[in-house]
Amino acid sequence: MSGKRIALYAGLSVLPLIAALWIAGFDPNYVLGNYVTTSNAFVTGDLIEASAPANGEVTRILSNVGDPVHNGQIVVYLATLPQAGSVLPVIPQVRAPAAGTIVHLDVLVGQRVTMGEPVATIADLRGLWIVAGIDEGSFHTVQVGQRADVYVPALDETFVGKVSQLMPDLLASEPRTGGSAPSGGSSTFSSNNEIPVRVDFDYGDELVYPGMSANVTVYVRRGL
Numbered sequence: 001m002s003g004k005r006i007a008l009y010a011g012l013s014v015l016p017l018i019a020a021l022w023i024a025g026f027d028p029n030y031v032l033g034n035y036v037t038t039s040n041a042f043v044t045g046d047l048i049e050a051s052a053p054a055n056g057e058v059t060r061i062l063s064n065v066g067d068p069v070h071n072g073q074i075v076v077y078l079a080t081l082p083q084a085g086s087v088l089p090v091i092p093q094v095r096a097p098a099a100g101t102i103v104h105l106d107v108l109v110g111q112r113v114t115m116g117e118p119v120a121t122i123a124d125l126r127g128l129w130i131v132a133g134i135d136e137g138s139f140h141t142v143q144v145g146q147r148a149d150v151y152v153p154a155l156d157e158t159f160v161g162k163v164s165q166l167m168p169d170l171l172a173s174e175p176r177t178g179g180s181a182p183s184g185g186s187s188t189f190s191s192n193n194e195i196p197v198r199v200d201f202d203y204g205d206e207l208v209y210p211g212m213s214a215n216v217t218v219y220v221r222r223g224l
Contacts, residue, residue: 034221036141040194041132041214043152045125048100049118054092056080058107063120065105069096075120076107100124103210123210130161130201132216133194141220142166142197150201151215152208161201163218 056078063075076094104121107113130150134142148161189196199216 035217035219036134036138037215037217038132038134038194039213039215040188040192041130041150041199041216043128043208043210043212043214044131045123045128045210047103047121047123047210048098050075050094050096050120050122052078052092052094052113052115052117052119054078054080054090054115056090056092056113058109058111058113058119059091061105061107061109063102065102067102069100069102069122071096071099075102078113094119096120096122098122098124125208128203128208128210129164130199130214130216131167131196132199132214132218133189133192133196134218136193136195138220139166139195139197142218143220147219148199148201149217149219150199151217152203152212153215154212155206155208157203157206159201159203159206161199161216163197164200165198167196167198 057080058076059079060077061075062077063069063073069075073096074093075096078092078094080090080092100122101124102120103123103125106118106120113119142163144163144166146163148163150159150161151157152159188194197218199218
C-alpha cells in the first residue's frame with residue numbers, strides 16, 4: 001500500500017472521531033490544539049493617579065467617573081487648617097496630571113486625605129489593552145503576532161485582536177485600574193498556574209473601561 005493511501009485512510013479514520021466530539025459538545029479545534037482560551041483576562045492600560053498635594057479634607061468634587069479632563073484641570077478642592085498667622089484655611093487644588101477620562105474616584109466630600117494619597121484615576125480610553133492568563137501547559141504555543149478574539153461580557157461584544165507581548169514577569173500584569181479591576185492580578189495568575197500575555201484589540205468607538213473582564217481565544221495554528 002502506498003504512503004499516500006495510508007495517509008488518506010488515516011485521515012478518514014479520524015473524521016468519525018471529530019464528528020463524535022462535535023456532537024458531544026466538544027470543539028474539535030480546541031481538542032486538536034488549534035487555539036487556547038482563557039476567561040481570566042481583564043482590560044487595562046496606562047493609568048495616571050491624581051494625588052492630594054497636601055493633607056486636608058475634600059470639600060468639592062468637580063469631575064465624576066466618565067468625565068473627560070484636560071492636563072492641569074482642577075478635579076477636587078481640599079481644605080486645610082489655617083497656616084500660622086492666618087485665620088483663613090488654605091484651599092489646595094487637586095489637578096489632573098494628564099488629559100484623559102476619569103475612570104475611578106477614591107474620595108467623597110468630607111473625607112480626609114493625606115499628601116500623596118490618590119484622589120482620582122485618569123486613563124486614555126483610546127489606548128487600552130487586555131492582559132490574559134494563559135495556562136502554563138499551553139503557554140509554549142503562544143507567540144507574538146497570533147490572532148485573538150476578545151469577548152467583553154459587559155458589552156456582549158467580540159473584538160479582533162492579536163498577541164503583542166508575552167509577560168512572564170508576573171509583576172508586569174498587575175491590574176492598573178485605580179481599584180476598579182477584578183481582584184487578583186498577578187497573584188491570581190500565579191495561583192492558577194497561568195502566565196499573562198498582552199493582547200491588543202480594536203474596540204473602535206465602543207465604551208471600554210479599565211477593569212472590565214474578558215474572555216480571550218488565541219489562535220495558535222496558522223490559517224485559522
